[in-house]
Amino acid sequence: MKRKITLKQIAKELDVSISTVSKALRNSIEISEDTRQKVQAFAKLYNYRPNNIALSLKNRKTKTIGIIIPEIVHHFFSKVITGIELVANKRGYNVIVGLSNESFDKEVINMQMLANGSIDGFILSIAKETLQQQDYHHFIETINQGMPIVMFDRVVKEIPCDKVIVDDVDGAKKAVEKLIENGCKNIAIITTKDYVSVGKLRTQGYLEALDDHKIHPKSSLILKIEDKLLSDDHLDELEKDIEQLFKSNKQIDGIFAVNELYAVTAIKVARKLGLKIPESLQVVSFTDGVLSKHSTPSLTTMSQHGQNIGEKAADLLINRLELEETDEEEEETYETIVIETELIERESTK
Amino acid sequence: MKRKITLKQIAKELDVSISTVSKALRNSIEISEDTRQKVQAFAKLYNYRPNNIALSLKNRKTKTIGIIIPEIVHHFFSKVITGIELVANKRGYNVIVGLSNESFDKEVINMQMLANGSIDGFILSIAKETLQQQDYHHFIETINQGMPIVMFDRVVKEIPCDKVIVDDVDGAKKAVEKLIENGCKNIAIITTKDYVSVGKLRTQGYLEALDDHKIHPKSSLILKIEDKLLSDDHLDELEKDIEQLFKSNKQIDGIFAVNELYAVTAIKVARKLGLKIPESLQVVSFTDGVLSKHSTPSLTTMSQHGQNIGEKAADLLINRLELEETDEEEEETYETIVIETELIERESTK
DNA sequence: AAACTTCTCGCAAACGTTTTCGTGTTAAAA
DNA sequence: TTTTAACACGAAAACGTTTGCGAGAAGTTT
Numbered sequence: 001m002k003r004k005i006t007l008k009q010i011a012k013e014l015d016v017s018i019s020t021v022s023k024a025l026r027n028s029i030e031i032s033e034d035t036r037q038k039v040q041a042f043a044k045l046y047n048y049r050p051n052n053i054a055l056s057l058k059n060r061k062t063k064t065i066g067i068i069i070p071e072i073v074h075h076f077f078s079k080v081i082t083g084i085e086l087v088a089n090k091r092g093y094n095v096i097v098g099l100s101n102e103s104f105d106k107e108v109i110n111m112q113m114l115a116n117g118s119i120d121g122f123i124l125s126i127a128k129e130t131l132q133q134q135d136y137h138h139f140i141e142t143i144n145q146g147m148p149i150v151m152f153d154r155v156v157k158e159i160p161c162d163k164v165i166v167d168d169v170d171g172a173k174k175a176v177e178k179l180i181e182n183g184c185k186n187i188a189i190i191t192t193k194d195y196v197s198v199g200k201l202r203t204q205g206y207l208e209a210l211d212d213h214k215i216h217p218k219s220s221l222i223l224k225i226e227d228k229l230l231s232d233d234h235l236d237e238l239e240k241d242i243e244q245l246f247k248s249n250k251q252i253d254g255i256f257a258v259n260e261l262y263a264v265t266a267i268k269v270a271r272k273l274g275l276k277i278p279e280s281l282q283v284v285s286f287t288d289g290v291l292s293k294h295s296t297p298s299l300t301t302m303s304q305h306g307q308n309i310g311e312k313a314a315d316l317l318i319n320r321l322e323l324e325e326t327d328e329e330e331e332e333t334y335e336t337i338v339i340e341t342e343l344i345e346r347e348s349t350k
Numbered sequence: 351m352k353r354k355i356t357l358k359q360i361a362k363e364l365d366v367s368i369s370t371v372s373k374a375l376r377n378s379i380e381i382s383e384d385t386r387q388k389v390q391a392f393a394k395l396y397n398y399r400p401n402n403i404a405l406s407l408k409n410r411k412t413k414t415i416g417i418i419i420p421e422i423v424h425h426f427f428s429k430v431i432t433g434i435e436l437v438a439n440k441r442g443y444n445v446i447v448g449l450s451n452e453s454f455d456k457e458v459i460n461m462q463m464l465a466n467g468s469i470d471g472f473i474l475s476i477a478k479e480t481l482q483q484q485d486y487h488h489f490i491e492t493i494n495q496g497m498p499i500v501m502f503d504r505v506v507k508e509i510p511c512d513k514v515i516v517d518d519v520d521g522a523k524k525a526v527e528k529l530i531e532n533g534c535k536n537i538a539i540i541t542t543k544d545y546v547s548v549g550k551l552r553t554q555g556y557l558e559a560l561d562d563h564k565i566h567p568k569s570s571l572i573l574k575i576e577d578k579l580l581s582d583d584h585l586d587e588l589e590k591d592i593e594q595l596f597k598s599n600k601q602i603d604g605i606f607a608v609n610e611l612y613a614v615t616a617i618k619v620a621r622k623l624g625l626k627i628p629e630s631l632q633v634v635s636f637t638d639g640v641l642s643k644h645s646t647p648s649l650t651t652m653s654q655h656g657q658n659i660g661e662k663a664a665d666l667l668i669n670r671l672e673l674e675e676t677d678e679e680e681e682e683t684y685e686t687i688v689i690e691t692e693l694i695e696r697e698s699t700k
Numbered sequence: 701a702a703a704c705t706t707c708t709c710g711c712a713a714a715c716g717t718t719t720t721c722g723t724g725t726t727a728a729a730a
Numbered sequence: 731t732t733t734t735a736a737c738a739c740g741a742a743a744a745c746g747t748t749t750g751c752g753a754g755a756a757g758t759t760t
Contacts, residue, residue: 003495004496006717018718018741019739023719026718051407051466054716054717054718054745055717056745057407057747058718058744059718071432072435073428074428075640078424081447085449089460094463096414097447098444116400116401116402117403118444145353145354264644289640291640295614295644296621296646366710368746369749370708372748373709373748380708400746401747403745404746407717407746409747409748
């Protein structure tokens with residue numbers, strides 16, 4: 001109904017110029033105490049707020065940052081967003097979210113939509129499809145156009161940008177070591193196919209842990225799941241695969257699962273087969289989400305500190321944005337922050 | 351480095367006017383085939399895209415919608431966002447997210463940040479604190495300034511705007527009826543204090559179901575939890591309360607929990623007390639999230655169809671935005687869409 | 701040859717700000 | 731009285747678009 005009030009309207013109403021109004025509101029000494037008060041009172045009365053879009057256009061920056069993530073219904077990504085939003089707001093930025101839904105095309109489209117002036121920079125985690133196709137031209141292009149990117153979790157080394165990652169290898173290693181310490185002799189891993197970088201890295205950590213303890217890895221103990229979005233119909237298949245794993249390897253006494261879902265499913269299957277947890281089978285998971293915390297038994301897991309990752313990423317991006325502002329042509333040097341993982345012990349281990 | 355290219359630059363480069371470039375790119379018949387091709391080729395080469403901010407300023411609309419939710423690390427809200435994002439993108443809109451973190455102040459601040467031109471309309475779910483204080487002036491003000499709002503899930507009737515809700519009373523009723531059908535004689539409810547509207551409504555549904563079946567409600571079977579953000583330290587207290595409930599009411603054979611967390615906690619406690627599920631205790635939950643699906647036993651629950659809610663809300667908002675465009679002063683009439691709940695039967699009931 | 705059309709294109713305004721630079725008025729200094 | 735300084739304000743440009751309108755050139759009709 002009543003459109004938002006503008007400087008022009010205030011100016012007309014008070015019979016002064018637009019510039020006077022603007023200056024009065026910003027407490028410029030150019031304006032007399034008298035008119036300043038008059039203008040400010042009027043502005044307050046009509047609840048004037050400067051139009052963001054106009055400011056963005058003028059300042060050539062929007063004070064908003066774009067987030068592109070594969071999906072939002074996912075504890076880890078939500079946590080990261082929480083972290084980003086927290087520091088973004090604190091530093092006067094807004095956050096605009098795009099979902100790639102793990103699709104290359106949607107990732108590209110979304111980035112294009114946002115890159116046309118809507119945002120000052122990106123924080124993103126790469127879609128699986130993109131990772132598979134290894135087509136990163138859209139990232140390169142936006143960077144070349146002067147728009148900084150910060151990648152987190154799923155990153156690719158070659159792209160010149162800041163990154164925030166978790167030390168997946170180390171985390172996995174620590175997780176497996178926990179099982180070894182606890183006396184497990186036959187530790188299986190449930191992981192993803194290798195094109196999912198985090199899966200690959202965690203598998204690597206598993207192998208390193210075994211190696212460090214002179215345990216010979218057995219390929220029959222390594223179950224690589226084709227993770228097609230973890231759809232519901234896929235769940236049965238997952239259960240079958242895990243059941244097969246147990247049945248053909250009766251000696252398994254420890255499981256390292258690269259995510260919560262694999263872990264709870266493993267526990268479910270193990271129980272069905274009569275295994276007691278943690279007495280005869282111990283399980284360690286990765287990613288500290290609701291399932292780990294609230295399922296029974298609760299899961300011992302490696303926390304990735306998602307919120308922390310988000311906070312770091314946002315700081316990195318905003319720092320760069322505000323640095324650009326002052327010091328134009330500075331040598332480009334990018335940072336990679338590694339967030340420590342942390343073992344959270346719960347009921348699924350002794 | 352290389353700033354994004356603008357009409358002005360293209361114009362200078364090709365030695366024509368800005369308007370010619372603009373028209374050429376939009377295939378205006380005013381421009382000769384020749385120059386049109388020339389301009390388009392050049393634009394393509396330099397990957398020209400119109401600046402969104404400038405467009406927003408000119409058109410006085412941003413084609414982005416603002417979402418304000420209490421928290422994002424929450425299956426239901428994430429699902430809603432997924433839904434909103436889905437139809438928003440399909441209809442050419444972007445989505446910008448603000449988190450109120452259940453705080454009144456943050457809700458107000460966030461809305462102010464976005465309302466100054468950054469977005470065309472809001473989709474939101476009210477913070478608990480706001481609900482408690484019953485201070486809705488910020489909603490009223492933004493609506494009065496001509497910015498439409500669509501509320502979902504946590505709404506307040508008096509505010510003149512479109513709403514998308516779940517029939518909590520009916521859903522709760524159906525849930526409890528399921529327990530009754532399954533032979534439960536002593537059904538307890540674990541719910542929130544009444545100021546949380548959904549808790550109140552679901553409690554009401556519980557009572558109605560009992561009433562319909564001539565079962566006399568017992569206040570000792572109604573456990574109202576003070577839900578302070580469900581923080582971790584609060585969890586112990588929750589467990590104690592539930593344990594107390596069971597111990598002082600040994601005859602309980604059915605539990606209706608108004609959210610997943612209450613349900614899994616109830617199950618955990620019940621098991622500790624030696625109850626078998628679903629043989630000696632059946633549990634129905636509300637909200638279909640990861641916990642319901644993947645914890646053991648999996649939970650029979652009322653699904654709220656979060657994504658559906660999001661889709662409907664987005665459609666409602668965009669419809670209104672695009673209607674305003676054509677038909678200015680139209681009588682204001684608001685819609686409330688009720689999304690059907692659906693019982694999903696799993697292992698926690700017979 | 702004069703009067704119309706038809707094509708092409710550029711000018712200028714508008715969206716809402718901020719800010720630089722003038723400019724006119726008044727008061728103080730010479 | 732004249733020059734100068736301080737003060738209070740306005741005009742205009744800029745950010746990047748789109749678009750109505752005017753205008754020159756060329757061609758067509760009388």
